[in-house]
Amino acid sequence: xxxxxxxxxxxxYEVMAEEVRGNQPVIQQIIQQPAPxxxxxxxxxxxxxxxxxxxxxxxxxxxxxxxxxxxxxxxIFKVNVKPGDSVKRGDVVIILEAMKMENEIFxxxxxxxxxxxxxxxxTVNTGDVLVIFE
Numbered sequence: 756x757x758x759x760x761x762x763x764x765x766x767x768y769e770v771m772a773e774e775v776r777g778n779q780p781v782i783q784q785i786i787q788q789p790a791p792x793x794x795x796x797x798x799x800x801x802x803x804x805x806x807x808x809x810x811x812x813x814x815x816x817x818x819x820x821x822x823x824x825x826x827x828x829x830x831i832f833k834v835n836v837k838p839g840d841s842v843k844r845g846d847v848v849i850i851l852e853a854m855k856m857e858n859e860i861f862x863x864x865x866x867x868x869x870x871x872x873x874x875x876x877x878t879v880n881t882g883d884v885l886v887i888f889e
Contacts, residue, residue, distance in 0.1 A: 821888040823860060825879040829853030834875055836886065840868045849873070849885050860885065 759770045832852040836842060842862040849860040866888035873885050 821864070821866060822884050823848060823863070823886045823888075825851060825881055825883045825885055826860070827851070827853050827858070828880045829858070829878075831873045831875050831877045831879065831885075832857055834871055834873065836868045836871060838868050838870050842866055842868065842888075851879070851885075864888075 756773045829851045833850040846862045847859045851858045869887045869889045
């Protein structure tokens with residue numbers, strides 16, 4: 756004999772069933788019982804507040820130099836320039852992959868690249884310096 760709990764229209768029934776073979780008579784026994792009462796989970800103990808994390812300051816450009824910073828977190832998919840290259844306004848300098856999309860990072864003005872601060876495959880955060888111009 757096997758015992759099952761079955762809920763129909765919000766009412767729980769305990770049903771006992773026996774496997775029937777051949778021409779044996781079927782005997783049913785149904786016992787109605789109230790649905791089990793679920794106790795609310797105890798409130799979790801308050802967790803201590805972790806100490807503030809001190810972030811490393813992003814690299815900054817030398818005074819007077821212009822720079823391109825990352826507009827979003829992601830990884831560097833491709834670097835299209837190297838130090839000494841001349842770029843024109845609108846040239847694609849870096850391709851940044853974020854959320855499975857390739858985002859082109861453009862030069863804002865005509866300039867000469869002083870240094871490239873990232874390599875392909877590097878992970879960057881919002882505001883990290885990518886390229887510094889003379």
